[in-house]
Amino acid sequence: MRHIPEAAKQQWVTMSAHMKSSDIARVTHSNHRTINRALRLSRLTGSVVQKPLQAGCPRQLTHDVKLSLMCHWKSTILLSQYLEACVERNPDIYVHELQHALREEWRYHRRHCTF
Numbered sequence: 001m002r003h004i005p006e007a008a009k010q011q012w013v014t015m016s017a018h019m020k021s022s023d024i025a026r027v028t029h030s031n032h033r034t035i036n037r038a039l040r041l042s043r044l045t046g047s048v049v050q051k052p053l054q055a056g057c058p059r060q061l062t063h064d065v066k067l068s069l070m071c072h073w074k075s076t077i078l079l080s081q082y083l084e085a086c087v088e089r090n091p092d093i094y095v096h097e098l099q100h101a102l103r104e105e106w107r108y109h110r111r112h113c114t115f
Contacts, residue, residue: 004030009038009048079105 008028012035015024021039025032038048045051061069082105086098 004034004038006049009042012038013042013048 008030012021012024012028012030015027016039019027021035022032024030025035028035041050042048079102083098083102086093086101
């Protein structure tokens with residue numbers, strides 16, 4: 001995928017006043033769908049390129065969000081280790097039995113533990 005400058009896309013809009021998009025594609029050696037997308041965007045928004053809704057850097061994670069993610073990761077690791085241990089103890093265990101055991105383990109941890 002190549003970058004097409006905004007000026008080139010604006011030129012397509014100018015050309016579209018006198019030419020069909022298929023002719024523009026042939027003359028400019030550009031993809032017909034790309035031209036149609038730029039022309040449609042120009043009709044809808046007045047611009048041939050999509051502008052981001054909000055400018056700036058992505059926001060920093062707050063301390064609370066970081067703690068929440070760490071707890072989620074820790075609980076996911078613990079539960080996956082629990083499932084692995086269940087399968088090692090009983091290799092013939094069925095999925096619905098694993099689901100039941102996991103549900104019970106989750107209920108226990110939710111009541112008695114802080115992750």
